Amino acid sequence: MTNIAITIKTIEEKGVLDEITKIISYYNANISYTHLYIGKNNLGSINLELENIDKIDELINDIGKLKAIQSIEKHGSLKDIYGKRIIIFGGGAQVSQVAMGAVTEADRHNIRGERISIDTIPLVGEEEIAEAVEALSRLPRVSALVLAGSLMGGKISKAVANVKSEHDLIVISLNMPGSITEIADLIITDPIQAGVMAVMAIADTANFKVNKLKKNKF
Amino acid sequence: MTNIAITIKTIEEKGVLDEITKIISYYNANISYTHLYIGKNNLGSINLELENIDKIDELINDIGKLKAIQSIEKHGSLKDIYGKRIIIFGGGAQVSQVAMGAVTEADRHNIRGERISIDTIPLVGEEEIAEAVEALSRLPRVSALVLAGSLMGGKISKAVANVKSEHDLIVISLNMPGSITEIADLIITDPIQAGVMAVMAIADTANFKVNKLKKNKF
Numbered sequence: 001m002t003n004i005a006i007t008i009k010t011i012e013e014k015g016v017l018d019e020i021t022k023i024i025s026y027y028n029a030n031i032s033y034t035h036l037y038i039g040k041n042n043l044g045s046i047n048l049e050l051e052n053i054d055k056i057d058e059l060i061n062d063i064g065k066l067k068a069i070q071s072i073e074k075h076g077s078l079k080d081i082y083g084k085r086i087i088i089f090g091g092g093a094q095v096s097q098v099a100m101g102a103v104t105e106a107d108r109h110n111i112r113g114e115r116i117s118i119d120t121i122p123l124v125g126e127e128e129i130a131e132a133v134e135a136l137s138r139l140p141r142v143s144a145l146v147l148a149g150s151l152m153g154g155k156i157s158k159a160v161a162n163v164k165s166e167h168d169l170i171v172i173s174l175n176m177p178g179s180i181t182e183i184a185d186l187i188i189t190d191p192i193q194a195g196v197m198a199v200m201a202i203a204d205t206a207n208f209k210v211n212k213l214k215k216n217k218f
Numbered sequence: 219m220t221n222i223a224i225t226i227k228t229i230e231e232k233g234v235l236d237e238i239t240k241i242i243s244y245y246n247a248n249i250s251y252t253h254l255y256i257g258k259n260n261l262g263s264i265n266l267e268l269e270n271i272d273k274i275d276e277l278i279n280d281i282g283k284l285k286a287i288q289s290i291e292k293h294g295s296l297k298d299i300y301g302k303r304i305i306i307f308g309g310g311a312q313v314s315q316v317a318m319g320a321v322t323e324a325d326r327h328n329i330r331g332e333r334i335s336i337d338t339i340p341l342v343g344e345e346e347i348a349e350a351v352e353a354l355s356r357l358p359r360v361s362a363l364v365l366a367g368s369l370m371g372g373k374i375s376k377a378v379a380n381v382k383s384e385h386d387l388i389v390i391s392l393n394m395p396g397s398i399t400e401i402a403d404l405i406i407t408d409p410i411q412a413g414v415m416a417v418m419a420i421a422d423t424a425n426f427k428v429n430k431l432k433k434n435k436f
Contacts, residue, residue: 007356018236018243025236034252035356039384047356081353082339091329096321099336103314107340111309118317119337121300122325135299138225138265140253166257 002053003032005077008046008063009070016068017046023066024050027059033078033140043070049077049140078140083115085141086198089132090148091124094174094191098148101195109203116199117141130155136163143202144170146194153178160184170201170210175217185210187217220271221250223295226264226281227288234286235264241284242268245277251296251358261288267295267358296358301333303359304416307350308366309342312392312409316366319413327421334417335359348373354381361420362388364412371396378402388419388428393435403428405435 010016017036024031033049053059060072086106088098099120106116123129129149133156136142145160157179160171164183172194173184181187186201188194200206210216228234235254242249251267271277278290304324306316317338324334341347347367351374354360363378375397378389382401390412391402399405404419406412418424428434 005356015243017249018239021236021239025233030254031235031252032254034249035358036248036250037355037358040386041384045355045384076349076353078353078356081350091325095325096318099321099338100314100318103317103338103340106338107309107313110340111342115339117337117339119335120317120321120324121333121335122321122328124329131294132299135294135296137255137263138223138253138296140255166259166263168258 002056003049003051003077004053004056005047005049005075006060007073007075008048010044010046010068011070016044016066019066020046020048020063023059023062024048027053027055029053029059081115082117082141084143084202085117085119085139086144086146086202087136087139087142088118088120088146088148088195089123089129091122092150094150095120095122095148097191098146098174098195101192102146102198103195105196105199109199109205112205114203114205116203126155130159133159133163136169137166142167142169144172144198146198147171147173147180147184148191148194149174150176151178152176152180156180157183170198172198172201181217185216186213189218193218220274221267221269221295222271222274223265223267223293224278225291225293226266228262228264228286229288234262234284237284238264238266238281241277241280242266245271245273247271247277299333300335300359302361302420303335303337303357304362304364304420305354305357305360306336306338306364306366306413307341307347309340310368312368313338313340313366315409316364316392316413319410320364320416321413323414323417327417327423330423332421332423334421336413344373348377351377351381354387355384360385360387362390362416364416365389365391365398365402366409366412367392368394369396370394370398374398375401388416390416390419399435403434404431407436411436
């Protein structure tokens, strides 16, 4: 039973994903992620990440028999390549400092075999950030969220509580006014350290567990 | 005809995606992205981004009739929320400087209504970076790639050429030894400026087109 990823090139045809999912469901495998696009050459590409595959060669063989299929390629999963994701939201002076701390620290871990990505969207506004937090549920491989601003609460705090109730997600907030510091797992005053600690909190190469700390504000 | 995103909560059941894609294909809509996961409450979540939807309410109604479905929620697409993506690959001193330039510049554009994300994975090694470049095809919403290192060529350059042949992608490289500078659209010596220019190159709020430049090395 393994997890693999495949990319299927097809002549553009609406029904083809339907036929492919039927085959995958026959093989009792789970699809965890798909991304579909039409390339410059007008061929459709269907990328699938599959879990619990028992008979991968038979599965690929059966998909290859569909008439719209041009080629099927097996490759590493996005988790193998881009690893765990730290997501940074916020605006102004702090957001790039958090990113700099996280990227520099991730470089030190990734060079030892870890795979950690640092994904940032600079955003301001309670509604905007709350919506971006809610949408985290729809992104793959998210392990930690860092909130990099100077005032966050209200809908943002509600959205963070919602996402935490559904996912195992470490939330780090800068030290700031607003209710977000009551909900975050860790409150860090220095933005560079906030980025560094987000990486330490999710890296298998680091000996640091947020839930083992005796206090959570630094 | 619009693009929308829906999240469907289901009692975990392998065949349900198969049934959902059948309905979507009946309505002649395209699926561009899906992400599936099992939440802490053991409910399955299926997030779908759909293109060319004509009869969204009828579609949702029909999906809701499937017996495994608990709820269906309509919401903004990931493109509306996280926007275009700039991807930064590379390691060492430069990678966090490129990220800092890009995040700071994206903050200035996003505050005026743009949505640009800056996604970074610090990585070293020809094989590793080449594999990460190839996998860009499997990520949604990628508009630009910045290569932040001190020596890149060989398999990395081949992978960049491959991805460029399939996608409209602006590639910016730091000025460095190696064949990457022969393939990149723009070669920038200062890492902070490389990040800033990646944002300017894809922002609708900036009046800057890479292909209008008389030279491409700065």
